[in-house]
Amino acid sequence: MGDLALHVRDHLVLSGCALALALLAGVPLGALLARLGAGREVLLGAVNAARVVPSLAVLAVMLPLVGIGFAPALVALVLLAIPPIAINTDLGLRGVPAPIVDAARGLGMSPAQIRSRVEWPLALPVVFAGVRTATVEVIASATLAAFIGGGGLGEYIINGFASGDVAQQLEGAVLVAVLALGADALLGLLERRFQRADGSQPDWGRQPG
Amino acid sequence: MEKPGGASLRLHGVTVRYRGRAAVDGVDLDVAAGEFIVLLGPSGSGKSTLLRTINRLVLPDAGTIEIDGRDAAAEPPEALRRGIGYAIQAVGLFPHLSVARNIAVVPELLGWGQARIAARVEALLALVRLDPARYRDRYPRELSGGEQQRVGVARALAAEPRLLLMDEPFGAVDAIVRADLQEETLRIHRMLGTTILFVTHDVDEALRLADRIVVLKDGCIEQVGSPLNVLANPATDYVAALLDSKDAVRRLQLLNARDALRSATARPEMAKGDDWPRVTPQATLREVLSVLLGGASRTMVANDDEVLGSLSFDDVRAALARTEG
Numbered sequence: 138m139g140d141l142a143l144h145v146r147d148h149l150v151l152s153g154c155a156l157a158l159a160l161l162a163g164v165p166l167g168a169l170l171a172r173l174g175a176g177r178e179v180l181l182g183a184v185n186a187a188r189v190v191p192s193l194a195v196l197a198v199m200l201p202l203v204g205i206g207f208a209p210a211l212v213a214l215v216l217l218a219i220p221p222i223a224i225n226t227d228l229g230l231r232g233v234p235a236p237i238v239d240a241a242r243g244l245g246m247s248p249a250q251i252r253s254r255v256e257w258p259l260a261l262p263v264v265f266a267g268v269r270t271a272t273v274e275v276i277a278s279a280t281l282a283a284f285i286g287g288g289g290l291g292e293y294i295i296n297g298f299a300s301g302d303v304a305q306q307l308e309g310a311v312l313v314a315v316l317a318l319g320a321d322a323l324l325g326l327l328e329r330r331f332q333r334a335d336g337s338q339p340d341w342g343r344q345p346g
Numbered sequence: 347m348e349k350p351g352g353a354s355l356r357l358h359g360v361t362v363r364y365r366g367r368a369a370v371d372g373v374d375l376d377v378a379a380g381e382f383i384v385l386l387g388p389s390g391s392g393k394s395t396l397l398r399t400i401n402r403l404v405l406p407d408a409g410t411i412e413i414d415g416r417d418a419a420a421e422p423p424e425a426l427r428r429g430i431g432y433a434i435q436a437v438g439l440f441p442h443l444s445v446a447r448n449i450a451v452v453p454e455l456l457g458w459g460q461a462r463i464a465a466r467v468e469a470l471l472a473l474v475r476l477d478p479a480r481y482r483d484r485y486p487r488e489l490s491g492g493e494q495q496r497v498g499v500a501r502a503l504a505a506e507p508r509l510l511l512m513d514e515p516f517g518a519v520d521a522i523v524r525a526d527l528q529e530e531t532l533r534i535h536r537m538l539g540t541t542i543l544f545v546t547h548d549v550d551e552a553l554r555l556a557d558r559i560v561v562l563k564d565g566c567i568e569q570v571g572s573p574l575n576v577l578a579n580p581a582t583d584y585v586a587a588l589l590d591s592k593d594a595v596r597r598l599q600l601l602n603a604r605d606a607l608r609s610a611t612a613r614p615e616m617a618k619g620d621d622w623p624r625v626t627p628q629a630t631l632r633e634v635l636s637v638l639l640g641g642a643s644r645t646m647v648a649n650d651d652e653v654l655g656s657l658s659f660d661d662v663r664a665a666l667a668r669t670e671g
Contacts, residue, residue: 236434236435236438237438237439237440237441239403239434239438240432240434240438240439240440241440242403242427243401243403243427243432243434243438243511244427244428244432244451244452244455244501245424245425245426245427245428245429245452245455246424246451246455247424250455255440258442259440259441259442
């Protein structure tokens with residue numbers, strides 16, 4: 138069924154691109170949040186507010202700006218994925234206990250060495266948990282892209298809806314769910330793997346995002 | 347293990363202000379190479395801040411710090427810190443690094459070769475009495491509090507520093523483990539001759555470890571002296587209250603049977619009662635008192651092959667009285 142492969146591919150390409158861009162934006166944003174003093178609450182509020190804007194609304198706003206197709210869907214999904222990544226990066230970096238940073242300074246690490254050898258490695262599991270949350274959300278929400286010609290598994294749902302074909306709608310929905318849960322399980326495995334590899338079991342655990 | 351020896355230290359007029367208030371106020375202190383100095387005071391006395399000026403984790407607003415005659419401010423702070431051992435409570439270990447990697451942090455920063463680092467890690471684990479084969483590859487969370495502290499000390503000593511700063515390093519472990527770690531610290535100090543500055547609010551810890559105690563109050567030095575001297579002759583009411591100087595038992599702990607034998611009634615010829623309990627010359631007078639309270643009229647002080655004399659209650663009291671005035 139070439140149709141299915143095509144839709145799955147579109148769906149994953151769209152999700153993958155959105156996640157990659159969200160990582161590029163969300164991780165630095167989270168790092169900025171963690172280092173901000175007074176302005177932190179304001180920026181955090183803005184990031185949180187972005188989470189509650191429905192993706193469908195973002196699509197509606199994007200349509201006149203970037204037209205239909207892949208681009209507006211991508212923008213909407215990137216905006217959806219940034220908050221969990223940024224918030225967990227912030228949480229992870231701020232969760233590094235102060236005595237550990239103090240010890241790192243006292244032993245003679247430079248600020249750059251403290252970041253690369255201590256703060257980021259310790260924050261990584263929490264950042265990763267945020268990426269995992271974002272991945273599930275993006276794969277599930279990429280369904281919306283079909284509404285504006287962005288392709289993906291949402292096509293089944295829209296076509297099924299238009300033709301009253303409940304089976305087709307269900308097929309699309311189940312496939313999306315399988316993809317999302319599969320990605321979640323895969324990332325979960327990876328998460329445990331690298332936690333074991335470096336031996337750390339961060340006691341702050343997985344944050345829901 | 348090679349004996350790297352200790353650095354001398356000279357603080358002159360060291361002052362640190364936080365929001366206009368002096369946390370450390372014009373502190374002058376000379377520390378001889380190889381001395382074990384304990385900075386003692388309650389929280390807020392500035393002891394920890396003072397310690398942290400030495401490796402420039404806190405920058406003094408005024409004053410100079412010389413290590414081995416060189417101005418500490420002349421060196422880049424990172425380079426300075428790599429040359430000074432630094433140990434804090436166990437929570438300061440890096441949880442994502444194995445014991446070996448934790449200990450190797452400073453040697454790695456200094457660019458040592460892998461073979462040299464590995465050998466050094468082995469030697470340090472042996473020094474703090476952790477079996478290298480068992481502990482090398484473990485992670486901090488897999489260790490007990492006492493074991494974590496040992497790793498912390500090993501890490502601080504990794505690059506053979508001549509000066510070691512310890513900031514309440516044993517604050518988070520129970521009393522039995524703490525006594526054990528104190529003993530180990532003294533042993534390592536004797537073995538390596540490292541100059542140690544040790545911060546604590548625990549008076550008994552200070553009395554046990556220090557060559558000299560520096561008593562701090564509101565960022566100023568109240569008194570500097572040997573444990574016995576500070577305890578027996580407190581310079582101010584504050585020092586007397588802090589050390590609870592009237593507590594004679596505390597002082598007895600710092601004196602030993604050999605000291606008390608100088609008393610007039612403790613002549614060797616008095617040591618004739620074979621039924622008297624024996625103590626060694628190194629026994630503290632607190633132990634002697636404990637034996638006397640057990641019912642004996644005198645206790646015999648003897649080595650394996652030689653009787654040195656005997657002690658009564660009066661001798662213990664006289665020895666205590668000699669520490670005053």
